[in-house]
Amino acid sequence: MEFSEAPPIKFFTAKVLIFDFHMVCLSFDIEEFDAPREWGMPIAFERQLDISATGTNAILAILEGFGVRATFFCTANFAEHRPRLIKRIAAAGHEIASHSYYHSKFSQGDLLASRLKLQEISGCQVVGYRSPRMGAVDYAELEKAGYKYDSSINPTYLPGRYNNSSKPYTIYNVGGLREIPSSVSPLLSNWGRIPLFWLAIHNLPLGVYKFLADRCYHKSGFLNIYSHPWEYTEELKDFRPPFYVARNSGARMIYRMSSLIAHFKEKGHRFGTLSELIDERH
Known part of the structure; x- marks a missing residue:
């Protein structure tokens, strides 16, 4: 029996495209x-x-200096009284999202009313929501009001504020909505998660x-860090806030946020808005 010679094995090389879906998402809650x-x-x-507007202008200067876009959760009440500032935020390419209508009171109708008012003032589509003080949300009502994502969950335990240690710290679906939780350190157990929100930046x-933020970026695939414009003003101290709020506020907070952005840039981390994050993940 004769055996024919086996054909030569051909090796093919192909270009492999690696998509980096990791993203740093800075967000700011603009409110009364x-x-x-x-x-x-x-x-x-x-x-x-006035204090919120002063802080917002300081934030916009930081972001412009680094060429970074962010998400601004605005109350419709603030937007109605400072429409030119909202238009400036939108014109700079930042995302406008809803922080409800008022910061100190709420009704279900505020979900749709705030979204429509912010769209009217900014000229942009509003698809994201964050409740004042990261309060509980009704996902069915959010979806009915036309939102695509929520970012009202801080998945950690903070006495008197949050009891969300059992909730995921990665993006997850709730019905037809995406939940983008505030970032926490994934280094410890669920009950020992370290929140990376505004108070952590201060203290x-x-x-x-x-170090914690870099680990979170690589493990969770994103960073969702939020703060408030009033933290970036010297006027904050006029109201004798708790020491852990006043610490490193004003000019020091401007320095700290600038240092963080510079660090992330040096590491090669990508920046984007929260709506861009969910669009990529989808």
Whole structure:
């Protein structure tokens, strides 16, 4: 029996495209600065607006300096009183999302009303929502009001604020909505998660925060870090906030956020808005 010679084996090389879906998403909650009332300090409505506007301008300067886009969760009440600032945010390419209609009171109708008002003022589609003080949300009502994602969950335990340690720290679906939780350190057990929200930026050593944020970026696939414009103003200290709020505020907070963005840039981390994040994941 004769055997024919086996044909030569051909090796083919192909270009492999690697898609990096990791993303740093900075978000800022623009609202009437009513926090002093929680601290027993009176504050006039117009001054609430002015302080938030001052901080927002400082944030926009930081982002412009680094060429970074972010998501701004705005109350419709603030937008109605400072429409030119909202238009400026949108014109710079940032995402406008809803922070409800008012910061201190809520009704279900505010979900749709705030989205429509923000769209009217900004000229942009509004698809994201974050409840004031990261309060509980009704996902069915959010979906009915036309939202595509929510970012009202801080998946950690913080006495008096959050009890979400059992919830995922990665993006997940709830009905037809995407939930994008605030970032937490995945280094410890569920009950020991370290939140990477605004208070952590104020109080953790910057080197420690950067280390935790990098680990979260690589393990979770994204960073969702949020803060408030009033943290970037010196006027915050006029209202005698708790030490852990006042610490590293004003010019120091501007430095800290700038240092974080510079660090992420040096690491090659990508930046984008929260709506871009869910569009890529979809």
